[in-house]
Amino acid sequence: MIRVGIVGGTGYTGVELLRILALHSEAAIVAVTSRSDVGKRVDELYPNLRGFVDAVFVEPSVDALIGCDLVFFATPNGTAMRMAGDLLARDIKVIDLSADFRLKDPAVWARWYGEPHVSPHLLEEAVYGLPEVNRALIRSARLIACPGCYPTSVQLALLPLVESGVIRLDRIIADVKSGVSGAGRKAEIPMLMSETGESLKAYSVKGHRHWPEIKQGLEQVAGRTVELTFVPHLIPMIRGIHATVYAELNAGYGDLQTLFEERYRGEPFVDILPPGSHPDTRNVRGVNRCQIAVHRPLDGNTVVILSVIDNLVKGAAGQAVQNMNLMFGLDETAGLRSIGLYP
């Protein structure tokens, strides 16, 4: 039984971790922290967990986490990089769901996250937790940087094309749409239902923090520079991300459906839909799965990839548990075999 701690148990990724781990046969939740709700029962705040989680929020401190085999950070950016080193020093593994260890270059991190990185020495060691790329590294990692929700959907859409060299790398466009839970559980006027319901908008068109992360991931597999335009949109629904990715095909690109099916054959959580499909975000609601369809509009030389995930599962907590399973030698699907909630 893996003894796990969760730092930041009151946000949406935190409660989603609790939902998954409470039913995971190989994990025991031994500590859940929350700066704001110390002493309160977890299931008082989240009545969906009544009968499944018998924990009380504790202060976020290294002391509270002694005895854990693994700690998840489901915190705002800037917390994990201040605590991870102490935990690792005590042989406690760390899976960070925030952005603290996602970028390799501390200068780039500082530019996009607005403060110097306080643990730059750990950036090198941290493994980017996208199992479809880094499975072997994850198995032996001590520190995992769980990918962002947008980067997961976009990279899975592009990997077969970039790895195989069939698209131009200088003009990729990722138009991505997200449900509102991606913004977290924070009291902010723009996220009120009266503001986000029945409406749609783009945001951060000038530049979004997930842009350098996607670019870094694609460049790593490409081995050279990738030019990408990334525009996120806020959609009036709670869960789900839909990436619509556009790229220009090089000559001699072969059968794209086969390319995708081959690339992801055997992957437990990536599902290539039949030709002509249009994935719905609802079909992956609540589950650790990415469904993908590949199209060439009007049989031209633009390829359009449609990729859907649940931002809180394959885009966050589910992927984190997938990483945990790999790190601890479990069946990769342990605790993650569930079916999307339709309708």
Next chain:
Amino acid sequence: MIRVGIVGGTGYTGVELLRILALHSEAAIVAVTSRSDVGKRVDELYPNLRGFVDAVFVEPSVDALIGCDLVFFATPNGTAMRMAGDLLARDIKVIDLSADFRLKDPAVWARWYGEPHVSPHLLEEAVYGLPEVNRALIRSARLIACPGCYPTSVQLALLPLVESGVIRLDRIIADVKSGVSGAGRKAEIPMLMSETGESLKAYSVKGHRHWPEIKQGLEQVAGRTVELTFVPHLIPMIRGIHATVYAELNAGYGDLQTLFEERYRGEPFVDILPPGSHPDTRNVRGVNRCQIAVHRPLDGNTVVILSVIDNLVKGAAGQAVQNMNLMFGLDETAGLRSIGLYP
């Protein structure tokens, strides 16, 4: 392993049965029928089931169901009563999720469902599948009439009060709100998103088919006539029912919180919330659970019970599987231990 067939696998209760049964360790899905989609793969229609259900729709006929231990009817009203007898004669047990066997009096059934009942002899045998009332009978039943979604939420809200005699039985009001999936997967203009989104209305105020069912259920436990006003409402959400039930307390009614907690102690799927709570339908989304809170506004002698379920789970497919578990001597919670999807 129980061999199960599902008649009517293309509606929302049918696909919800599939979602639950596909992960049930003691059940094997051996036949799924659909009049309209014969020959099509189930997971072509429902891509959330890809990798979990490997079946093809077959014609709805008794022959197709030979070899089943149990058949679920997830059909429109009027189908089960035409096939159940033949199945029972072949020693195949039946759980009907439609209304065909819910009312004991064939004359009442005919009045509310607009045609004569064709198997009135089975009405006597059929057991009303509300485990919180009929657990012992269900264990030995061959034919289960699964309660309607509204009746489940309202009866669970009222049972402790009616059984204990603390309320007047001549002036009960049940104001109930339902998500749109309760209307089923039918091509009808009033159920378009443009019609039901961002709006709210009552319907069938003159009289709704679930009224005689609720009345029958309450009168059975009361042992006498119950007068009930029942008004259903359509809410712009997909899943969930919230019953708000009003009754007048008799003198000497005692502590109501304790009454409810005692009544449902040990019930695996009824959860009495702490005093002062207001249940959210989201907290039972996707799960077989009823959460209930009890209030006396302004400390007066009106009791208000708030009761929430997921109409497709505890209000339909989940409760059906709970009945199956009881009929086949399994752990009552088999296949049903899951946590509500929040947010």
Next chain:
Amino acid sequence: MIRVGIVGGTGYTGVELLRILALHSEAAIVAVTSRSDVGKRVDELYPNLRGFVDAVFVEPSVDALIGCDLVFFATPNGTAMRMAGDLLARDIKVIDLSADFRLKDPAVWARWYGEPHVSPHLLEEAVYGLPEVNRALIRSARLIACPGCYPTSVQLALLPLVESGVIRLDRIIADVKSGVSGAGRKAEIPMLMSETGESLKAYSVKGHRHWPEIKQGLEQVAGRTVELTFVPHLIPMIRGIHATVYAELNAGYGDLQTLFEERYRGEPFVDILPPGSHPDTRNVRGVNRCQIAVHRPLDGNTVVILSVIDNLVKGAAGQAVQNMNLMFGLDETAGLRSIGLYP
């Protein structure tokens, strides 16, 4: 041209006032205050007003409002009662959309609003701005207490029955459902879309501030004590209130459809639907209208009234402008002739 000021122009009732008044041919907006956004253009915060409102937010102070003929308060409770006296002393009329002047008894006000009333002498003078009851008084009033959204929907549903004495006054139940905009434009976690979307709950079942207001209004027309249970619910939509009101008929109650049609004949903003109707909140979206239907379920002696309004229009800003029209001798419908936005 009436020179109007708006105190609290950044909340939903404030921006709704702006939307209506900007197109009102007899009103000129001369001052819009906001504590938090002084110096900012109104249409920067609300781009829907671009080209229609050419104002800049100013500090909320009596000085900023000198020169107005009329000031609307679209503020949280507790503001209007601190400024209204000074404005009235300068011959500036006041329409308060908050709760400060709705209750006649300062002790009752203090109990429900959690502080002593600072202008109890104005409570007597204030006219409750429900034109369907107080039209004559409104015409000559200096200070209007605009009714709450719930009280508007419930009182309009009950007035014909209470005035005519056809129902028992000791067992009225008002089960009322509201869209989330009724909670205002405040940064609070429970009002995030992730919290309120796709879910439904009751709240304040123990007792809600609108209860004494409804009770006072009904008792005034009844001339005696009224016992009412009032339970509000939060619905996953932005605009709209649906009141479902239950009462017990006395003997000899006559034709209820006619009773309602007669009572509201000539009322420009109350519309009695044909027998058998079920009003949708969408049909009054964005407009100053109450649509009502009357039912007797199963022809029994319980009457059920269904009443819908847009909480921000007939439940707030529209009704406020209706009051303004009456106070200044304009056509009562000036600026309010518009059609509900369907779909």
Next chain:
Amino acid sequence: MIRVGIVGGTGYTGVELLRILALHSEAAIVAVTSRSDVGKRVDELYPNLRGFVDAVFVEPSVDALIGCDLVFFATPNGTAMRMAGDLLARDIKVIDLSADFRLKDPAVWARWYGEPHVSPHLLEEAVYGLPEVNRALIRSARLIACPGCYPTSVQLALLPLVESGVIRLDRIIADVKSGVSGAGRKAEIPMLMSETGESLKAYSVKGHRHWPEIKQGLEQVAGRTVELTFVPHLIPMIRGIHATVYAELNAGYGDLQTLFEERYRGEPFVDILPPGSHPDTRNVRGVNRCQIAVHRPLDGNTVVILSVIDNLVKGAAGQAVQNMNLMFGLDETAGLRSIGLYP
């Protein structure tokens, strides 16, 4: 007073025409047709129109429209092309909101709409009713082809760039998102709220009928071939379109904000937002307005234009009335001065 007829008054564009025209001071609705609801009052089907529209549905026939000055077709594709000739021959002007007269080449029309065009001689005469391009022609036209909703949003986003030659014309991408009312008022399972709520998907990625229309419009102003990828998406909201358009800038493109502001200076219904803005569809809800923002992500040479309209207003009925105003020499804004419904 212009005497107008509406053919197809039961769809969403039809009822939206009624909503606008009922309050238009220069138009009188003299005939509303509906194949399915002949003899029924219009306001029985659409209770939002009670008190504003006093008409009864009649059979769709030329006879029923004699006496009209103008007929709007708010019909499925294929109807207007069968009736328009007869109406024009009787000196009745025609504004077609369907696709029948949008494409100039009958062969292209036949390929995308699946049948031969029955009135190819009228295609030449028909004026494409985008006032921002064809204002002068519209003033003297007898037959208007009202643009599609997607083409309106995309063309308004691109016109300044294409006309001025600052972008490459061989690699334009339009990723467009629409609310569900764009699919019309048809009883189809994919448009049920249970299917479209809380989910998001692309559709017709292979090729959509609005693609040749957009291409034709852009090529007309460019004077040469335009290559465009167009992908529509279905969003869980009722009204609103958001186009996100990507293009590659040529060298020496100048200040884009100024380019857009200059191009649309004086346009009553196109509003260029300040630099850095992200338009929300809600801000144009219910109104005849397009709001646009221009961005260069990371100051690169990709331009991203964000363009929002209400698909039923500037994308259909509002634009049709704007055309009517021009054709009949009225103020172009008559009947269209209204403010977006926020929240």
